[in-house]
Amino acid sequence: MKPSLDHVPKNSKRNFFQWFKYKWSNDPLFSIAVALIIMIILQTLVLGFDYDSFGSWFQAWTNNWINILRNNAATAIVALGMTFVIMTGGIDLAVGSTLVVTGALSMMLLDTGTKGFLVAAGITGVPAFIITILVVLLFGYLLGSLIGVSITKGKVPPFIATLGAMMIFRSVTQHFMQGYNPKVPAEFLQIASFKIGNFMIMPIIYWAIIALILYYVSKRTTFGRQIIAVGSNERAAKLSGIHVEKVKLRVYALMGLLVSIAAIIQVSRIGSMDFSNAGRGMEMDAIAAAVVGGTNMMGGRGFILGTVYGMLIIAVMNNLLNLFGVPPFLREAFKGVIVIAAVLLQKKEKSS
Amino acid sequence: MANAIASLLLLRFGCDAMIEMKKIRKSFGSNDVIKDVSFTLKGGEICALLGENGAGKSTLMNILGGVHQMDSGAVLVGGKEVVFKTPGQSQAAGIAFIHQELNLINDLPIYENMFLGRELKTKRGSLDLEKMQQETAAIFKQMNVDLEPGMMVRDLDASYKQIIEICRAMMTNASFIIMDEPTTSLTDQEIERVFKMMKTLREHQVGIIFISHKLNEVMQVCDRYLVLRDGNLVAKGNVAEVNTNDLARFMVGHEVRTESLKREKFIGKEFLRAEGLTNSPFFKEISFSIKEGEIVGFTGLLGDGRSELFQSIFGAEKMMAGKMFLHDEEINIRSTQQAIKAGIAYLPRNRKENAIIKDMDIIENASIVTWPAFSKKGTINRRQHQATFEEQRKALRIKMGELTDRITSLSGGNQQKVILAKWLAAKPKLFILDNPTQGVDVGAKEDIYDIIMKLAEEKIAIIVLSSEANEIIRLCDRAFVMYHGVIQGEVAGETMNEHAIMSLATGGQLPFAKGGMNKDETEPGSCS
Known part of the structure; x- marks a missing residue:
């Protein structure tokens, strides 16, 4: 379908409705952005204006927003990687379990008790933190690569490979961590809870930086564009000289790396981790965010910015449900409705 | 009236099964695909239908198989005029069409494939597996096929799949079978097996139309031939009276432009x-x-x-x-x-499957090969790509809107030129x-x-x-x-x-004498 530019020239400010209609039918992210704006307005209304002054209202509003963003930062970072994975036509169900493995590793390295690896080696303080972060990131990258190798070299379907990894990673972690309660040094928690001004916004900053980098990667780099080519038409990509296996492998490795970043954020935010429950359902939240953001589950189409919007929509909706006092068990149902509604809203691919 | 006499004559000669196609015409839009074609097929003979790609073979057979409707003309089966509006009506008249892509389900056993769409059921409504197996075994015995009805279709050779299609046709009491290039994907041994089957069918007085490009096979198994060229029936006759060179000549004709394109050779x-x-x-x-x-x-x-x-x-x-x-x-x-x-550059066949990336725009499709070459530290140099493509666009005369339009907005020819451009960029x-x-x-x-x-x-x-x-x-x-x-x-x-x-x-082999061209292009024999 050729977008007809005849009746509405670009940058036309002639008529708001014409502009809106044009954007709605031609910009895949437009409807998502509109939905997000509507939800934010709704949320603001529900929050109410029952405050002494504008200042105190604004403070409450900001605090509410910081809470929303911070609580979702880890999942949001994972969702960004998931977008790339889905764009290649794959899926990664193992993110929650990878989070637990990498989280457990970081805690074992940092443990201030006698079992702590780095303490035993006589390394403490900032050097210990840096080593921990580097080792955990490398480990996450390796786990992702391992999944990637089984998918590309072993030809295991992504769903199966990551389903298997999901079971293995969590089960092994739970086995080795039973009865072991590592203590994370308080200074390490600064990674997530360092305050800028009066705001505890470090996780949000990490999310923003990673989103910016990945946005650039997806739009401007060889790797980013090759992801789309591979997901859209693998055969054509291969016949155009793209190393399809390498692209896929790197996507899963990147996913592992991002999950380990999320793990560090989680550990430093809470100071502990519940190995049997942490990250459970994270893969579904990440997939939901990507799908709401316009990513095509069949591959070939996806937007980093869309996934950010998608995550925000889900997060704001959770917040709204909370404000409305919807019973906790019912909230998942709303999430389900949002996911399906978002896909219904998106412009359908016309066969050409 | 004439029909009645014809069928009376047929009855006298003991040859009741017969298909006649008379003055068939068919066009798609302004394109005349079949122009006034008439022929006859009797039971118990194998007739080759020959022609180059686009000669109208498939269209003619699709009319007989009820897939397409003719614009004018008549189809007579056993002397009675019939109109096929659906493939089902054609089947009901005893015509089975075996397409090039076989309609078998790999994950079902042979006997269930034999009854696909008309499964036998018990009184309780469950599948009557036993009866289906028995009937399959019976037809295999009749056709001298040595196969176990319970085998999975997946495990069979391509030739046996073809044979199962034929048996399925026989089971529906087909008296005519159209086979569209049945041997293309078969090995010599498998082809032999299918031919044996075809000869058995001939003994059972079944009439077969055999579409093939392989003239040797035609010589080997067919009794008669029909040659289509540009929608016309240009030759027909008995296979025994011609050789493969004759058939090749009929198919190609003489009016094709063959002058080679000129260039300065270096x-x-x-x-x-x-x-x-x-x-x-x-x-x-x-x-x-x-x-x-x-x-x-x-x-x-x-x-x-x-x-x-x-x-x-x-x-x-x-x-x-x-x-x-x-x-x-x-x-x-x-x-x-x-x-x-x-x-080395390779422009693949089947553009849609092998070359076009529909989720990307024109400039990206035109630059995908050179992404790694035209990039600094992984960042794609878009200016360089645009400049390169702009050059190609002029040289190749690509008609298009904006660089960021979807590749699928272009016509087939322009899409192909974009694919050419992407390879030319790689020099x-x-x-x-x-x-x-x-x-x-x-x-x-x-x-x-x-x-x-x-x-x-x-x-x-x-x-x-x-x-x-x-x-x-x-x-x-x-x-x-x-x-x-x-x-x-x-x-x-x-x-x-x-x-x-x-x-x-x-x-x-290469024909030695070039003098063969001078031979009169008469139509040896005649079929009705």
């Missing part, structure tokens, strides 16, 4: 040499060489293995044996990246073009020929793969004709003509 030194390339079952022991500035053709019929051969040379598929030399130095290409690095030294004018209109076709000529003048070695003999003759300096994965022969200069190519492509 033939340099050898660029690529292949020795004994093998990836069975697709191709075996292929050896050839090509010089800089030379245009070499590869042609043959469907399933000859030429596409597979060049996809393996390009590193997209594996190579089991053989050596390749680039400028006399041995080279081992295992991936498409290596091939591109070596200066190849050997350009392999697989069916370069597939799905391209006439104007764009000539444009693409021009480009190929220009590239050859720039000393680029060019290999053209095409099933159109005409295209090969017009473009190439010399050409290899493939048959069943081997090079059946090489044609050049005087010997590069449609008859020679058709003869080699159907498994024959």
